[in-house]
Amino acid sequence: MEYQATQDRVGFMRRLRRGLNGLGRARMCCVCGKTFFRFSKYRGGWKAFSAYLHNLKWTGSDFDNFWCPFCRSHDRERHLMLYFDKMGFWEKMGGADILHFAPEKQLAKRIASCRPARYVKGDLVPSREGVEKIDVSDIPYAAASFDWVLCNHVLEHVPDDARALREIFRVLKPGGRAVLQTPFASGLEKTLEDTEEINTDEKRAEFYGQEDHVRLYGRDLFDRIRAAGFALEVKKHKECLSSVDAVRFGVNPDEPLFLCVKPDPGV
Ligand SMILES: [Zn+2]
Numbered sequence: 001m002e003y004q005a006t007q008d009r010v011g012f013m014r015r016l017r018r019g020l021n022g023l024g025r026a027r028m029c030c031v032c033g034k035t036f037f038r039f040s041k042y043r044g045g046w047k048a049f050s051a052y053l054h055n056l057k058w059t060g061s062d063f064d065n066f067w068c069p070f071c072r073s074h075d076r077e078r079h080l081m082l083y084f085d086k087m088g089f090w091e092k093m094g095g096a097d098i099l100h101f102a103p104e105k106q107l108a109k110r111i112a113s114c115r116p117a118r119y120v121k122g123d124l125v126p127s128r129e130g131v132e133k134i135d136v137s138d139i140p141y142a143a144a145s146f147d148w149v150l151c152n153h154v155l156e157h158v159p160d161d162a163r164a165l166r167e168i169f170r171v172l173k174p175g176g177r178a179v180l181q182t183p184f185a186s187g188l189e190k191t192l193e194d195t196e197e198i199n200t201d202e203k204r205a206e207f208y209g210q211e212d213h214v215r216l217y218g219r220d221l222f223d224r225i226r227a228a229g230f231a232l233e234v235k236k237h238k239e240c241l242s243s244v245d246a247v248r249f250g251v252n253p254d255e256p257l258f259l260c261v262k263p264d265p266g267v
Pocket residue numbers: 029030031032033034068069070071072073
């Protein structure tokens with residue numbers, strides 16, 4: 001009984017805080033359309049991350065403006081949704097064959113609503129119904145099966161990322177597109193990985209940004225993607241989404257947007 005009373009109090013306080021937050025107008029979620037005072041932080045926000053990552057200008061998620069308090073979308077999926085709006089990608093996903101790794105919940109709902117011809121969701125460790133167990137380094141689909149592969153913030157977890165990139169390239173149809181957003185350190189020339197001293201959760205969090213990351217990508221990330229055969233276009237937020245106020249919509253204006261295309265020899 002005592003436990004239940006505590007849970008009820010916690011639930012009440014949470015709802016009250018969210019209700020008060022919802023009185024604000026300064027921020028807006030592009031997924032659920034609600035306005036509020038502030039997004040929620042991830043793990044104490046950016047200041048909780050190591051000096052090493054700060055010094056090397058590690059860029060990826062917006063840890064200070066991470067969760068929408070209402071629909072729980074996170075900044076990375078909001079950024080992609082705004083990008084897809086701008087590029088007209090939703091229309092192209094209608095009738096397309098799509099493979100989506102580690103599918104973000106809100107993004108997956110939006111993709112499904114576009115009525116793709118085939119929508120495969122995969123994860124190495126599936127935690128939701130409808131998600132297949134798929135290793136991105138060994139994709140169990142034939143070559144040229146998909147028009148789109150979405151693999152957002154996954155490569156930094158994959159031991160053999162070169163192999164994963166080759167696999168993504170293989171299963172794409174010529175002219176197919178891959179979305180491969182990955183955090184990287186713009187102040188680091190060459191990717192940091194395979195370092196014997198970085199062998200504990202604490203060290204991986206300090207140097208790679210999270211205990212389950214296996215590397216810290218440097219500026220060579222883009223060459224690594226191109227090495228798999230992709231034509232890669234990297235656009236800054238302000239080039240691509242100049243009309244989107246990053247602060248209001250809770251997305252990281254320093255996160256560039258990558259578009260990877262499998263060249264079509266027939267074009
Ligand atoms: Zn929302």
